[in-house]
Amino acid sequence: xxxxxxxxxxxxxxxxxxxxxxxxxxxxxxxxxxxxxxxxxxxxxxxxxxxxxxxxxxxxxxxxxxxxxxxxxxxxxxxxxxxxxxxxxxxxxxxxxxxxxxxxxxxxxxxxxxxxxxxxxxxxxxxxxxxxxxxxxxxxxxxxxxxxxxxxxxxxxxxxxxxxxxxxxxxxxxxxxxxxxxxxxxxxxxxxxxxxxxxxxxxxxxxxxxxxxxxxxxxxxxxxxxxxxxxxxxxxxxxxxxxxxxxxxxxxxxxxxxxxxxxxxxxxxxxxxxxxxxxxxxxxxxxxxxxxxxxxxxxxxxxxxxxxxxxxxxxxxxxxxxxxxxxxxxxxxxxxxxxxxxxxxxxxxx
Amino acid sequence: xxxxxxxxxxxxxxxxxxxxxxxxxxxxxxxxxxxxxxxxxxxxxxxxxxxxxxxxxxxxxxxxxxxxxxxxxxxxxxxxxxxxxxxxxxxxxxxxxxxxxxxxxxxxxxxxxxxxxxxxxxxxxxxxxxxxxxxxxxxxxxxxxxxxxxxxxxxxxxxxxxxxxxxxxxxxxxxxxxxxxxxxxxxxxxxxxxxxxxxxxxxxxxxxxxxxxxxxxxxxxxxxxxxxxxxxxxxxxxxxxxxxxxxxxxxxxxxxxxxxxxxxxxxxxxxxxxxxxxxxxxxxxxxxxxxxxxxxxxxxxxxxxxxxxxxxxxxxxxxxxxxxxxxxxxxxxxxxxxxxxxxxxxxxxx
DNA sequence: TTGAAAGCGCTAACAG
DNA sequence: CTGTTAGCGCTTTCAA
Numbered sequence: 001x002x003x004x005x006x007x008x009x010x011x012x013x014x015x016x017x018x019x020x021x022x023x024x025x026x027x028x029x030x031x032x033x034x035x036x037x038x039x040x041x042x043x044x045x046x047x048x049x050x051x052x053x054x055x056x057x058x059x060x061x062x063x064x065x066x067x068x069x070x071x072x073x074x075x076x077x078x079x080x081x082x083x084x085x086x087x088x089x090x091x092x093x094x095x096x097x098x099x100x101x102x103x104x105x106x107x108x109x110x111x112x113x114x115x116x117x118x119x120x121x122x123x124x125x126x127x128x129x130x131x132x133x134x135x136x137x138x139x140x141x142x143x144x145x146x147x148x149x150x151x152x153x154x155x156x157x158x159x160x161x162x163x164x165x166x167x168x169x170x171x172x173x174x175x176x177x178x179x180x181x182x183x184x185x186x187x188x189x190x191x192x193x194x195x196x197x198x199x200x201x202x203x204x205x206x207x208x209x210x211x212x213x214x215x216x217x218x219x220x221x222x223x224x225x226x227x228x229x230x231x232x233x234x235x236x237x238x239x240x241x242x243x244x245x246x247x248x249x250x251x252x253x254x255x256x257x258x259x260x261x262x263x264x265x266x267x268x269x270x271x272x273x274x275x276x277x278x279x280x281x282x283x284x285x286x287x288x289x290x291x292x293x294x295x296x297x298x299x300x301x302x303x304x305x306x307x308x309x310x311x312x313x314x315x316x317x318x319x320x321x322x323x324x325x326x327x328x329x330x331x332x333x334x335x336x337x338x339x340x341x342x343x344x345x346x347x348x349x350x
Numbered sequence: 351x352x353x354x355x356x357x358x359x360x361x362x363x364x365x366x367x368x369x370x371x372x373x374x375x376x377x378x379x380x381x382x383x384x385x386x387x388x389x390x391x392x393x394x395x396x397x398x399x400x401x402x403x404x405x406x407x408x409x410x411x412x413x414x415x416x417x418x419x420x421x422x423x424x425x426x427x428x429x430x431x432x433x434x435x436x437x438x439x440x441x442x443x444x445x446x447x448x449x450x451x452x453x454x455x456x457x458x459x460x461x462x463x464x465x466x467x468x469x470x471x472x473x474x475x476x477x478x479x480x481x482x483x484x485x486x487x488x489x490x491x492x493x494x495x496x497x498x499x500x501x502x503x504x505x506x507x508x509x510x511x512x513x514x515x516x517x518x519x520x521x522x523x524x525x526x527x528x529x530x531x532x533x534x535x536x537x538x539x540x541x542x543x544x545x546x547x548x549x550x551x552x553x554x555x556x557x558x559x560x561x562x563x564x565x566x567x568x569x570x571x572x573x574x575x576x577x578x579x580x581x582x583x584x585x586x587x588x589x590x591x592x593x594x595x596x597x598x599x600x601x602x603x604x605x606x607x608x609x610x611x612x613x614x615x616x617x618x619x620x621x622x623x624x625x626x627x628x629x630x631x632x633x634x635x636x637x638x639x640x641x642x643x644x645x646x647x648x649x650x651x652x653x654x655x656x657x658x659x660x661x662x663x664x665x666x667x668x669x670x671x672x673x674x675x676x677x678x679x680x681x682x683x684x685x686x687x688x689x690x691x692x693x694x695x696x697x698x699x700x
Numbered sequence: 701t702t703g704a705a706a707g708c709g710c711t712a713a714c715a716g
Numbered sequence: 717c718t719g720t721t722a723g724c725g726c727t728t729t730c731a732a
Binding site: 701702703704705706707708709710711712713714715716 | 717718719720721722723724725726727728729730731732
C-alpha cells in the first residue's frame, strides 16, 4: 500500500465509483444510486456524493455500466455520413438527446445489406440502449430479429411492424405535390427517375415515391404520359438518366428525379452538354438538401424536415427505452419548395 | 420450458465466451486466446474453438472486453457529420480498418470547443482504443491531456506535438497553388476570405492557409494587392464576404474563399444579385468537396485527397495502438483542380 | 434509507 | 500448450 505518496500532481488513473464512494464516505451502492438518480436516497447523501463526483472529476465508465445496466448511448446507423439529409436528422436527434443524458454515436454502415447488418451488430455488441436506423437496407426479417434484442426506430422506411417504431415522411404525398406542381405549370408528359431495386420492396421510400408518382399521374388522367426511367439514385445514376431520356422517342417535358442527389447528377450532365433545367426540361428533386438552395443550383424539391424527423425519432426511442410496449409510427408532412429548375414547358420547334 | 414450440423465435440470450468454451470442451482462457489470436494455442484447439464460435453465433461483448483489454473500436470526432470532406476521410479510414478487426464509430462534436471536448470525453468513456480528431477546436493543452489517456491522431490541424500524431494537407502549399494560378491568369489584386478566429492559433488550417496566401502574394511582389476579408467559413459567411467585397473601394478581381463552403455561399449571394463567377470576379475554394464538381457549380478548388488522409490517419492510429512510441506527422500534397469559376480578369469599363 | 456482496463477460497473470 | 483464478467498474438483489 504505497498510497502515502501524496503531493504528486500526476494523477494518471481516473476516478471510479469506489473512489467517489470513499471520498463521500458512503457505500458504492449509494453512489451508484445517486449516479442513476435512482429511488431512495436522502437529499443530504445525494448532495454529498455529487460534490465528491465533481471534486474527483468522476465520469462513469460506460463499458462497466453496460455490463450490468445501460450505457446511456444510442447508436445511429446510416449508409454514409456524407448525406446532407442524414445530418439534419442527426441534428434533430441530438437536440432531444442532449437534455436527457444520452449520447449519440454514429456508424457508417455502407451501401449493402451485409455491411449494414454488420454495422448494426457492432452497435448491439457495444450494448447500446437503442438504435436509430436511417433508411436501412436490411430485410424486414433481420429488422424483426434486431428489434427483439434492442429498441429500434427506423427512419425513412415505411414499416408497419408491431415491434419497430418508425418515422418517415409521407412520400406518397410528396410525390403528389411535385406532380400537381408540374401539371399546374402545364406539363403533361412527365418522367420519374426510379431507384433500381433488385426486389420490389414496398416499404422503401423509393417504392412509395414511385407509387405516389403513378397515382398522382392517374388522378390527372395522365397515366399514359408517365414515363419511368430506371437507374440509381446517385450522382452517376442522374447522369445516366439524362442519357436515357435523350434516347427516348417521346421525351417528357418535366422530370421528377426522386431524390436531390439524382437531380444534381442530371444537372451536371445537362450542363456538360451546354443545357440546363428548366430549358431542357423542368427538373424536381426530393429531400431539400442544403445544396439544392445554392443559387446556381436552385433546385425545386420536396422538404421533409430532417430536423423534425430526427427529433421525433429520438423521442420515440427514448420512450421505447423507457418501456413503451406498442410500436408507434409517425408520418410527417412534406412540403414543396419551388425554385428555379421548374417552369412551364418550353414550346418545341418542330 | 416451452422450447419445442416451433413458432416462437428461439434464442433470446446471446452466447458468451463461457458457452463457447464449454461447447468446445476447453477453458475460457483458451477460448479467449483464440478470440484474440493470442500466442500459444495449438492449431487443433484453435480450429475447435472457432467451430464452436460459429456454431453458437458467438459475438464478443465489447463492453466486457473493454473492462479488461481492448474494445477493438476507434472513435472519430467531427464537428458535423454533414461535411463532404469528412466523409471522404471516414471512407479512407474505414478502408484500412476493415481488414483489421477494428470498427469505427463517429461522434458529431459540434462547433465549439466545449461540446467537442464533451464528445471526446464520451469517446474515451466508451473505452475506445484510439481516437481520430478531425479539425478539432480543442486547445493544445486539452489535446495533450487527452493524448495522455489514449492514442490520438489529429487530422487537419498542423500540430508538432510529441504526443499526438497528425495528418494534414500542406495548406501552405495549397494556398500557393491557388495564388500562382490566379496570378498566371493575370490577376494582381486578390482577396482572401479568412475564417474569423477569436485567438490566432497558428496550428489551425485557416491560419496556415491565410499565411500561405500572404506569403505567396509576397513572392509575387503583390503584398500590397492582398486584401483579407474577415468573416466565417460557412454558407452565411460566404454571403457576408460578397457584401463586404462590394463595399470595398478597390475590390479584387479574384477571390480565394479559403474553403468550398464559403465559396458556395458567395456563389449563392452573387447569383441572387444576378452575378456570377468568374464574371463578377474569379473565385476559388478549398477542399474539392463533391458539390464543387457539379456542372453548374464548377468551382476551382484545391483537392486534399480526403481518402488518402483518412487512410493515413487510420494506419498511424493502428501503429500507435500497436505500441509505436514517437509521434508521427504527415503532410500530404494538395493539388489544384481548375474548373470554371476562375478566368482572366474582366476588363472593367470605367 | 443505506450497505455488503454477488456477479455481468471478458482478459491476464500465473500454475500446471 | 492449457487451465484456474482474480479481478475490471459498475448495478443490483437482499439484508440491516
